[in-house]
Amino acid sequence: MVNWLHAAPATGAAFLASIVEAVEALTVVLAVGSIRGWRDTLAGAAAAAAVLLVICAVFGPALTLIPLHLVQVVVGGLLLLFGLRWLRKAILRSARILPLHDEDAAFAKIQAEMVPGARARFDAVAFAAAFKITMLEGVEVVFIVIAVAAGGPGLLIPASLGALAAVLIVVGLGFIVHRPLSRVPENTLKFIVGILLCAFGTFWVGEGIGIAWPFTDGAIFGLTIGYGALALGTAAAARPIMED
Amino acid sequence: MPRWISAIFKELWSLFVDDFGLAVSAALWVVVVWLAVRLGAPSGVMGPVLFLGLATALMISVGRRARRKD
Secondary structure: OOOOHHHHHHHHHHHHHHHHHHHHHHHHHHHHHHHOOHHHHHHHHHHHHHHHHHHHHHHHHHOOOHHHHHHHHHHHHHHHHHHHHHHHHHHHHOOOOOOOOOOHHHEEEEEOOOOEEEOOOOOHHHHHHHHHHHHHHHHHHHHHHHHHHOOOOOHHHHHHHHHHHHHHHHHHHHHHHOOOOOOOHHHHHHHHHHHHHHHHHHHHHHHOOOHHHHHHHHHHHHHHHHHHHHHHHHHHHHHHHHHO | OHHHHHHHHHHHHHHOOOOOOHHHHHHHHHHHHHHHHHHOOOOHHHHHHHHHHHHHHHHHHHHHHHHHOO
């Protein structure tokens, strides 16, 4: 039986992170499909999704065979590095040191790169482009789901459901509007997700190396506040440095 | 090594490491805190200590990038 109060942070983090990744993948798939045709583009995306499902089916159960503290150190450590990289980039974007991510611009750029293909039986360019982006963003989603669920065996299903809901929502909206979801506040979401991933990563690594966190699981909330304050403060402090 | 394998490794590496200095500092700090816990440092205090070290590494990394002129 899933304790949803306990699982809510992992589900929420997986949901938000998966929205960001799914929006990025959708932009490329739409750009490729609109120029090169839909059949092989969608086949490429579907093939990558199938490979990702196999990875989940293999690595998901295998994780339960490894001692929990080892999973927490290794997966938590990777999640911490992943989260720090993500949060650093989000802070730099918020401070206008790096340009903000623009889905419309990304869509236009990929469309410009995709020369319309001749009518062939199989469009390898469209298939490969859609396969690659779905695989790249999908691997990140799979990693995030596995990593935020590293705290306990009961967290894998709620985190997976969070990610699945995000992907279904984004794909559904993409199917309806047929253009990039540039209205999704992607940069803000990345900022929030970076904070959450750092909080989870720090917590799991700490548990794995034997730290007894104050307030046990409640420490994740404290870490989220801490990283949030740090990120906002650092972004505000970095802006004047950039303007000098 | 075939190009496609090195491309996969590059993608995997870039998934976790953007600023090498930040990644190394974070990993080293985790090791320092782990050693402190093993040597008997009060475990309840080491959580905030772990956070503060990681937060400092992140701030330094952002500050360094902000001062770069490109």
